[in-house]
Amino acid sequence: MLVDASNALLTWYDAHKRDLPWRAVAEEIADPYRVWLSEIMLQQTMVAAVRPYFHRFTTLWPTVEDLAAADEAEVMKAWAGLGYYARARNLIACARAIVAQHGGRFPNSEAELLQLPGVGRYTAAAIAAIAFGRRAVVVDGNVERVVSRLFAVKEALPGAKNRIYDRTDAITPAHRSGDFAQAMMDLGATICVPKTPACGICPLHSFCAARAEGDPARYPIKAKKAERPTRIGHAYWLERGGEVLLVRRPAKGLLGNMLAFPSTEWTEAVPAGAAPARAPWEQAGSIDYVFTHFALTLHLHCAMTDDDGGDGIWWPVDMLEEAGLPTVFAKLIARGRAWRSDQRLGLRQDI
Template identity: 60%
Template sequence: MDAKDSIAPPADGPADPRAVAPALLDWYDRHRRDLPWRARPGEMPDPYRVWLSEVMLQQTTVATVRPRFTAWVQRWPTFADLAAADEADVMAAWAGLGYYARARNLLAAARVIAANHNGRLPETEVVLRRLPGFGAYTAAAVAAIAFGERAVVVDANVERVVTRLFAISTPLPNARPAIRAATNTITPNARAGDFAQAMMDLGQAVCTVRRPQCLLCPLVAHCAAHARGEPERYPAKKPKPDRPHRHGTIFWLTREGANGSEVLLVRRPDRGLLGGMRALPTGPWEQDPPGLAGAPADTCWRALNTQVSHGFTHFTLDLALVTGEAHGTVQIGEWWPVASLGEAGLPTVFAKAARAVMGGVEAG
């Protein structure tokens, strides 16, 4: 048992925690979602698809992931295929999903699996934790769903369901040890993977953030928050601090190439925000507008009468947009055809900027 599981669960909650799993699994057998990464009844799960989906779904909705997952497995259907992929192609395929360290860790883990594990994913939570990108949640989810190991799987949906079942009033994130301990008391030895997926489905469809559908919930008879008449009170969260605001400049530098207009793209440093991604050149992101600091070339820059705003996890950003034409050799980056810029795999903030610039240039 994990040391965290030794924390005593809350005193409140189901009268018989053992009754939760049978009720939930019965509901799941009748209402489970049909998802492209999920094994159908009677089928064996594909560990590669389970792992990929769990990584893609972190901080990202099912609606967004579904088409991206399908395109990904068509291009790289196995661990070996992904391990042999070019990093730039992987990062481009991930563009728009955010949290780009996930893509780098996917590639790193695939290469370790191919080199050290005969192309097969290890089957235990303990060994999975040694792979790149396998934190506590991912290792537990893959071990349970792909291999049936009893593991305590806690994502945001499970946090919400469990805090309501046990009426855990401690605000997040401080409540997480108690949530994990409570989840441990209701996780069954058999069908642990189905139980984890059932908890996720319940949180997505029934035990929702707002207006939970308690009358449709298979666990309503066990729910302490419902018994108190205040399910939406849970989970409690600490107020979020205001995010700092930054400013920057994006440089749209073009030239006429053999096949039409080309724009300069650069590769962002491997470490740091949007690491390893193709991007438009940008100066520093600072508290005050940096003007033309960090310009990729000495040319006549023209400011557009528009800007792009974007929110990251820890700060918000306003970007001024300037355009210019290259004269002579530019020492950095690569030239990309403007007509096929959508294939460059730009992160969302730079894709927004490109659309704004092209719209502004055409309008001008």
């Protein structure tokens, strides 16, 4: 049954696989650099969002050596907007490790891949299987959903992860395990979707326990999530002569090394102010943003100054889109600009 199921899936994949820019075409072997880059970008991120970033990165840095030699700030800037910025820092560290320790060639075993920065069990297995044709058990969110339905796994996630891994191992073929992994991902993305699985056209239809039970969408069963706490922060728009003050965030921690507006800590209690200069600060609204582990309300305070002070980088207001600010800070740009146009309007009225 298990062999029949994996054969049925591979036959379906040969006819219906998605056309993705990081995949090998025709008989070519997938390029490990492109497989690795795409897998890092796809963590917690939809394919449609990744496509333009993948194109940008492979245009700017076509090989792992190019990426290893890149300026870190340029890489962070190119990543801006994709979120989960630790991935970008690990990307650079990993590219440099591959050049320094492996002569610019990706290792092909899961054990060696796992030693690289930012490469966990899933990514190591995906690269080993897809780029090197090794038999490896590849379990991402899509695979987790398909397998939990195929076997009607009653245990709730995340506790069920090991059981789902073992089940995936049982159906992973010795040959074409990279294609098999990609077939499972494609099936999860296009047919065995979260809310309305299209069982009628599924190649695993006759093997699927959840479909036989009659309510496949109840799988995977998930443990109730803890509520996401809300944090509060203040950010500062300090403007001087058409430029606004940006600072580079500390290397360690959330959004590390990214350019941003100066801001306070983000805490559940109201944080103490941390304005970058003495100035006639005015409130200019707030934005809401949701991180994985907390929701943030960020209040913006704006002021004009003539002082030369302020540690950081003075950046032209009209070119802020090019600063590569992370999304949470990029959302403040419109508020800051609205505030400054109100200021100008006020000045004109005074005249």
